[in-house]
Amino acid sequence: MTDNETSYVLKLAAGRLAPPTRRLFLRRALGLGSLAMLAGCDVTDGATAERALDAMSDFNDRVQAWLFDPHRLAREYPAAMIARPFPFNAFYARGASPTVDPGGFTLELTGRIGNKTPWTLEQLHALPRETQITRHICIEGWSAIGKWSGVRFSHFLGRVGADPRARYVTLRCEDNYVTSIDMATALHPQTQLTFWFDDQLLPRDYGFPMKLRVPTKLGFKNPKHVVSIEVGNDYSGGYWETYGYNWFSGL
Numbered sequence: 422m423t424d425n426e427t428s429y430v431l432k433l434a435a436g437r438l439a440p441p442t443r444r445l446f447l448r449r450a451l452g453l454g455s456l457a458m459l460a461g462c463d464v465t466d467g468a469t470a471e472r473a474l475d476a477m478s479d480f481n482d483r484v485q486a487w488l489f490d491p492h493r494l495a496r497e498y499p500a501a502m503i504a505r506p507f508p509f510n511a512f513y514a515r516g517a518s519p520t521v522d523p524g525g526f527t528l529e530l531t532g533r534i535g536n537k538t539p540w541t542l543e544q545l546h547a548l549p550r551e552t553q554i555t556r557h558i559c560i561e562g563w564s565a566i567g568k569w570s571g572v573r574f575s576h577f578l579g580r581v582g583a584d585p586r587a588r589y590v591t592l593r594c595e596d597n598y599v600t601s602i603d604m605a606t607a608l609h610p611q612t613q614l615t616f617w618f619d620d621q622l623l624p625r626d627y628g629f630p631m632k633l634r635v636p637t638k639l640g641f642k643n644p645k646h647v648v649s650i651e652v653g654n655d656y657s658g659g660y661w662e663t664y665g666y667n668w669f670s671g672l
């Protein structure tokens with residue numbers, strides 16, 4: 422991606438996602454009359470407008486899921502383009518990342534999964550390993566190319582007998598961060614349960630003991646410090662999604 426392309430993608434993402442922009446856009450594009458029609462109600466008070474906008478956002482998620490080609494691959498880059506040092510981001514400052522004791526750690530599995538036996542890190546590290554050099558794009562206005570290694574998530578989901586007809590996979594993190602993705606994205610060939618970063622064990626600030634690398638989605642849909650995976654049909658949103666970031670956030 423050239424710098425121009427990056428800034429275009431970032432603008433696109435910001436336009437799609439930032440709630441004030443989205444609201445302005447919707448008001449300008451639709452006007453209150455059509456918003457009211459969409460929502461089947463009279464948009465006069467704030468609460469009703471909020472509900473109308475939520476309905477619009479759900480509609481967006483459905484359209485995006487429909488437009489998203491589950492077979493399209495995110496671009497991969499040469500090793501010479503890896504960003505070092507790689508930027509850090511979280512809802513807290515660098516250094517405040519959670520500390521997970523590798524010895525006692527087990528990954529919890531819940532929901533529509535055939536074998537919910539928790540996995541130790543040793544078992545996870547023994548799974549077939551793949552490496553990708555892809556671009557991480559953060560909604561806050563930066564992007565960087567990094568190298569991540571781990572197991573293809575679809576392989577792991579197959580191994581534990583996750584129900585591929587379920588709608589969502591929800592990932593919960595040691596720092597109480599949470600996000601969820603659609604099953605098509607969970608099964609995408611580049612979606613990776615990641616244990617290594619730039620050929621090192623995933624450093625604490627970058628998501629130890631594991632992260633989900635999803636190169637077809639914005640950075641905030643790439644949870645670090647994953648401790649629990651749930652498969653199910655109940656929509657469970659996420660940390661930034663609660664603040665109005667669009668749930669689908671595909672690239």
Ligand SMILES: Nc1nc2c(c(=O)[nH]1)N[C@H]1C(S)=C(S)[C@@H](COP(=O)(O)O)O[C@H]1N2
Pocket residue numbers: 507508509510511512513558559560594595596598626627628640641642643644645646647
């Ligand atoms: N557990 C957890 N995962 C998280 C976050 C977080 O605050 N906590 N922030 C997200 C955001 S907004 C970004 S851009 C990336 C940053 O990942 P990095 O520190 O590896 O660059 O992590 C994502 N995953």
Ligand SMILES: [Mo]
Pocket residue numbers: 510558559560561640641
């Ligand atoms: Mo981000």
